[in-house]
Amino acid sequence: MTGPTLDVRLAARRHPVRTLVRHPSAVLLVVQLCGVLLYPFAERPGWGRGAVEVFGALVLGLAIWSVRKSPTPTWVALILGVGASALSVADALGHSPGLELASALVHALFYFWAAGNLMTYMLADSDVTRDELYAVGATFTLVAWAFAYVFTALQIITPGSFIAAVHPEQQRTWMEMLFLSFTNLSSTGLSDVVPVTPHARSVVMIQQLAGLAYVALFVSRVVGLTLARRR
Structure with missing residues (x-):
């Protein structure tokens, strides 16, 4: 038992690309976590917005690649991903509320679709692989991104849906929306961004429920199967 296991580990070290393909x-x-550190540069004038758009296209491509083995058709994720990337570029070139709203909605649909596919992937069998453990974290980030785009769309449809302690009269930035999404989904409640309209509060409550359900249904299942396999 020790020999083949050691050979597999050595082969993985000799072929790092193969290891990345397997996970x-x-x-x-x-990449999603790196994006959290990169997105603040989008608020700076100049090259920051362009770099973030390129990075966003990379994230969309990786998300499509991650769900390629799921039972649902990959072409749906491909259409949504290409459409979201095209709308982002169009919005960057000619900024308008209509393009920004369409981009936010398509991005939200794509990330919800990708997260649903990863959840289906995690529930596909009764054995937990290493990639499924990584999928637990990747799914969390996809859902956080999806709700951040929903918040952005709400803000465009109903200006003033979210306020903050700093410059409450201004529209909230993408980074503020992502921060609000992470704090709601993780149930930490540390965000200084507050929903003030009824629709905004409704969506925030749905996200809070989704965060609790994700931990209760998916994270606990993966942890339980992992412990059962070790026993």
Whole structure:
């Protein structure tokens, strides 16, 4: 038993590209977390917005790659991903509320679709692989991104849906929406961005419920199966 296991580990070290291909959820998770550090540059004038748009296209491609083995058709994710990327570029070139709203809605649909596919992937069998463990974190980030785009769309449809302690009269930035999404989904409640309209509060409550359900249904299942396999 020891020999083949050691050979597999040595082969993985000699072929790092093969290891990355076997764990697409890990790559997606790392890139998403890097995006959290990169997105503040989008608020700066100049090259920051362009770099973030390129990075966003990379994230969309990685998300499509991560769900390629799911039971649902991949072409749906491909159409949504290409459409979201095209709308982002169009919005960057000619900024308008209509393009920004369409981009936010398509992005939200794509990330919800990708998260649903990863959840289906995690529920597909009764054995937990290493990539499924990475998928737990990747799914969390996909859902956080999806709700951040929903918040952005709400803000465009109903200006003033969210206020903050700093410059409450201004529209909230993308980074503020993502921060609100992470704090709601993780149930930490540390965000200084507050929903003030009824529709905004309704969506925030749905996200809070989704965060609790994700931990209760998916994270606990993966942890339980992992412990059962070790026993």
